[in-house]
Amino acid sequence: MKKIETIQDFYKKLSGNNHIKLNNDGIGHFNVFPRGYCSPTASFHRRDFFKISLITEGTGVIHFANESFTINQPALFFSNPLIPHSWEPTSPNQLGWFCLFTEEFIQSWDHSFSVKNYPMFRRGENPIILLDEEATEDLSYIFRKIMQEMSSDYIYKYSKLRNYLQLIIHEALKLYPEIGSRNKQIDAAHRITYHFLELLENQFPIENTDMPLKLRTVQDFALKLSVHENHLNSVVKEVTGKNTSQHIAFRISEEAKALLKNTNWTVTEIAYSLSFEYPSHFTSFFKKNVGMSPKEYRLKII
Known part of the structure; x- marks a missing residue:
């Protein structure tokens, strides 16, 4: 049986790039590269990571x-650890x-999200999706955002990167021939969800106390996206498994922790x-989502 290539093996193959470290936030691993960065003539074998x-x-x-x-x-092209490719x-x-x-x-926040549930990664399914000009531009934009975020110093950048990775998978899912031909409504749901997550992420990080968060409630996002808030909640829950309020609360909590720490x-x-209209409302929100008050959190990390 041919040897399985590990992530460590992959980095060792990068000629002259042994200085590269595993970018890791403690749970799992993620990295991104331009395609010209590595030799394209990869040997035909299995890897222990998704690509x-x-x-x-x-x-x-x-x-x-x-x-x-x-x-x-x-x-x-989607590859998984079970199937050799080159x-x-x-x-x-x-x-x-x-x-x-x-x-x-990808599962470190939402354990219900498994790439193995999606056809592009399953054994015996089509791992390739051909793209038109519009889809190529949309996906290129996401990859450029990932490259930009990878070089940032934002403390919760890996949380942001997980969202971008999920966006790629969902964009691919709506283009997947067997699914796209069954239900055109999936396209609209993914499109709305994509724009919601993009609006949410683009507000962070908060760098100035004079420029507060503009979109904080479900109503704010629904108005910006010109959809009813019930419809926004429905499609976001359908696509991601979490409703709009949960996504907003999670990102605000993460940003609050970053501000308290840094x-x-x-x-x-x-x-x-x-x-938040009143500091007491923020304290209640933080305690509900983090399990302690902002002051307790700040004392804990000092």
């Missing part, structure tokens, strides 16, 4: 399990990105920067 490749330019042949697929247009380039220019991750990484702002200043 998503966005091919924006370049042609080649994907050898996957016992099949070979010719790629001559933009595409997404990429054989047939053109000099190879552009795009790929990300690699463990299942522990700034000298008072609890009152943090409360107003997160658009």
